[in-house]
Amino acid sequence: MSERADTSPVTKIVVVEDLTKDLRPGFGLRRKRVLDRISFSVERGEIFGFVGPNGAGKTTTLKVLMGLIRATSGRAQILGHDVRETAYRRHVGFLPENPYFHDFLTGREFLAFYAKLSGLRRSNRAARIEALLDLVGLREAADARLRTYSKGMLQRIGLAQSLVHDPEVVFLDEPMSGLDPLGRKEIRDLILRLRTEGKTVFMNSHILSDVEMLCDRVAIIAEGRIRYEGGVDAFLPHGESGTDVVATGLAPEAAAKLHDRLGERMRVQGERVELRVPHKQVGELLAELLAMGAEVTSVMPHRASLESIFLSTVQERRRWAR
Amino acid sequence: MGALIRIYTLAGNTLREVIRNRILYVLLCFAIVLIATGVVLSALSYVEQERILQDVGLGSIRLFGTVIAIFLGVGVLHKEVDRRTIYTILSKPISRSEFVLGKYLGLTATIWLQLLIMSAAFALISWLAHAPLGTGHAAALLLSGLEMSLMVAVATLFSAFTTPMLASFFTAGIWVVGHLTRDLRQLASHSDVSAVRELAVWIHRLLPDLESFNVSIQAVHGLPIEGSEVTLPIAYGIGYASLVLILAIVLFERRDFR
Numbered sequence: 001m002s003e004r005a006d007t008s009p010v011t012k013i014v015v016v017e018d019l020t021k022d023l024r025p026g027f028g029l030r031r032k033r034v035l036d037r038i039s040f041s042v043e044r045g046e047i048f049g050f051v052g053p054n055g056a057g058k059t060t061t062l063k064v065l066m067g068l069i070r071a072t073s074g075r076a077q078i079l080g081h082d083v084r085e086t087a088y089r090r091h092v093g094f095l096p097e098n099p100y101f102h103d104f105l106t107g108r109e110f111l112a113f114y115a116k117l118s119g120l121r122r123s124n125r126a127a128r129i130e131a132l133l134d135l136v137g138l139r140e141a142a143d144a145r146l147r148t149y150s151k152g153m154l155q156r157i158g159l160a161q162s163l164v165h166d167p168e169v170v171f172l173d174e175p176m177s178g179l180d181p182l183g184r185k186e187i188r189d190l191i192l193r194l195r196t197e198g199k200t201v202f203m204n205s206h207i208l209s210d211v212e213m214l215c216d217r218v219a220i221i222a223e224g225r226i227r228y229e230g231g232v233d234a235f236l237p238h239g240e241s242g243t244d245v246v247a248t249g250l251a252p253e254a255a256a257k258l259h260d261r262l263g264e265r266m267r268v269q270g271e272r273v274e275l276r277v278p279h280k281q282v283g284e285l286l287a288e289l290l291a292m293g294a295e296v297t298s299v300m301p302h303r304a305s306l307e308s309i310f311l312s313t314v315q316e317r318r319r320w321a322r
Numbered sequence: 323m324g325a326l327i328r329i330y331t332l333a334g335n336t337l338r339e340v341i342r343n344r345i346l347y348v349l350l351c352f353a354i355v356l357i358a359t360g361v362v363l364s365a366l367s368y369v370e371q372e373r374i375l376q377d378v379g380l381g382s383i384r385l386f387g388t389v390i391a392i393f394l395g396v397g398v399l400h401k402e403v404d405r406r407t408i409y410t411i412l413s414k415p416i417s418r419s420e421f422v423l424g425k426y427l428g429l430t431a432t433i434w435l436q437l438l439i440m441s442a443a444f445a446l447i448s449w450l451a452h453a454p455l456g457t458g459h460a461a462a463l464l465l466s467g468l469e470m471s472l473m474v475a476v477a478t479l480f481s482a483f484t485t486p487m488l489a490s491f492f493t494a495g496i497w498v499v500g501h502l503t504r505d506l507r508q509l510a511s512h513s514d515v516s517a518v519r520e521l522a523v524w525i526h527r528l529l530p531d532l533e534s535f536n537v538s539i540q541a542v543h544g545l546p547i548e549g550s551e552v553t554l555p556i557a558y559g560i561g562y563a564s565l566v567l568i569l570a571i572v573l574f575e576r577r578d579f580r
Contacts, residue, residue, distance in 0.1 A: 063580070068409060096410060102335065119328075
C-alpha cells in the first residue's frame with residue numbers, strides 16, 4: 001500500500017490536547033462537562049490502556065477520536081490527521097463496546113462489506129477475508145448469519161472487521177466485556193498478536209487485570225479528567241505497598257521470631273500467617289520461610305495504585321455530592 | 323471513484339437488508355391482492371369495467387408504494403444510529419454524506435424493484451381482463467416511482483434527526499399536503515385577502531407538488547399525455563429530492579452519535 005509511506009514518519013499515533021466535550025442532557029438543562037481538557041498521546045507500536053471507572057469519559061473520548069461526536073474544544077489527531085477527516089481512516093480500525101452489527105449478513109459477507117468500504121481491491125479481498133476468519137477462529141461459522149452468533153463470536157468477528165484493511169492502529173472499546181474466561185483469553189491473545197505484528201493498539205477498559213496483563217502504557221481518566229499517564233510499572237509493587245505472602249505450617253517459636261521483626265506487617269490466623277514485605281525482600285523472606293519448614297501457599301504482589309486512584313475518585317465524588 | 327464504490331457498497335448492503343426482511347414480502351403480497359381486487363370491483367359494474375380495474379390497480383400501486391417508501395425511509399438512518407451499526411461504518415474511510423447517499427440510493431433501488439413487481443402484476447391482470455395497455459400506463463407507473471423516490475428522500479430527511487415514529491407522521495403529513503397544494507393554491511386564488519393568496523402560493527412552492535406526478539387518469543382513460551407532462555415532473559422530482567437530501571446531509575453531518 002503506497003499510502004502507508006506518508007504516515008510512517010509519525011511516531012505519535014494519537015495526540016489529544018486539551019480536549020473538552022460538553023453535553024446538554026436535554027432542553028433547558030445545564031451543560032455537563034464530560035471531558036475536561038484531557039491530554040495524552042499514544043506511541044507507535046504500544047498497547048495503550050485508557051482506563052477508568054464506568055462513566056468516566058472513556059467511550060466519549062473514543063467516539064471523539066472516531067469522529068462520531070465533535071469535541072467542544074481542543075485538538076485530537078490520529079496519525080497526524082485531524083480526527084474530523086475521513087481519508088486517513090483507512091489506517092484505523094475500530095471495535096465498539098458490545099458491538100451490534102447487521103445481523104442479516106453472514107460472517108463472510110460482513111467482512112466483505114467492510115473490506116469494500118475500506119477500499120480493499122477485489123484481488124486481495126477474498127484472501128484477506130479467509131486469513132481473518134482463520135485468525136479469529138470463525139471459519140466454520142463464516143456462512144452463518146450474524147444473528148446466530150454468540151457474544152464471543154460477535155466480538156471476534158468485530159475484531160476481524162477492525163483489522164480487515166490491515167490498519168496501523170486499532171481502537172478497542174472494552175474488548176473483553178461480557179465475555180467468558182475462554183473468550184477473554186482468545187481476545188487477549190489476539191491483541192498481543194497485533195503488537196507482535198507492529199500494530200498500535202488503543203484499548204478502553206475498566207478491568208485492571210486485563211490492563212496490567214496487556215498494556216505497555218496507560219492513561220487513567222476519572223470524572224472527565226486525566227489522573228495519570230505513564231507506564232504500567234507504576235502499578236507494580238513499589239514503595240509502601242509490597243507483596244503479600246501467605247504461609248502455613250510455621251512452628252510457633254519461628255512465627256514469634258518473625259513477628260518480632262515484622263511487627264504489624266505480619267498477621268497470624270491460627271496455622272496460617274500473612275506477611276507483607278517490600279517487593280525487593282520477597283526472595284529473602286521466601287527462603288527464610290522455607291528454611292523454617294513452612295509451606296508457602298500464595299505470593300501476590302499488592303497492586304494498590306490503580307485501585308487507590310479509583311477509590312480516591314469515588315471518595316472525591318461523594319464529598320462533592322454532600 | 324472511491325466514493326462511488328463506497329456509496330455503491332452501502333446501497334447494495336441496504337438493498338440486501340430489505341430483501342432479507344420478511345415483512346416486506348407480506349406488504350408486497352397485500353399490494354398485489356389489492357391490485358387484483360380491481361377484478362372484483364369491475365365485475366360489479368356494467369360499464370367501463372377495464373377503467374375501474376386499472377384505476378384500482380394504479381391507485382393501489384401508488385398507495386402501497388408510498389406506504390412502503392415511508393415505512394422503510396423513516397428508519398433508514400435512525401436504525402443504523404440506534405443499533406450502533408453506524409459506529410464501525412463511519413470508522414472506515416467513509417464520509418457522512420456518502421453514508422446518507424448510499425442508504426438513500428439503496429432504499430430507492432428497493433422501491434423501484436417493488437414497483438417493477440407490482441407493475442408486472444398490474445400488467446398481468448390488465449392482460450387477463452383484456453384491458454388496453456400502453457405508454458400512458460408506463461408513464462403513470464414511472465412517475466409514481468418518482469413520487470415514491472421523492473418520499474424516500476423526505477423520509478430520509480426526517481430520519482436524519484428524529485425517531486421513526488415522528489418521522490413517519492411528518493412524512494405522511496407532507497405526502498397528504500403535497501397532494502393538496504395545487505388545489506389549495508387554486509382555491510386561495512379566489513380569496514380577497516392577499517396574504518392568504520401569498521401563503522397558498524408559498525406552500526405550493528415549498529412543499530412538493532405531488533399531483534404533478536399523477537397522470538393515472540389520462541392513462542386509464544386513454545387520453546394523450548404530452549412529453550412535458552413527463553419530462554418536467556422528472557426534472558422537478560430529481561431536483562426536489564436532491565435539495566431534500568442535501569438538507570438531510572447537512573443535518574446528519576452535525577449530529578453527535580452518543
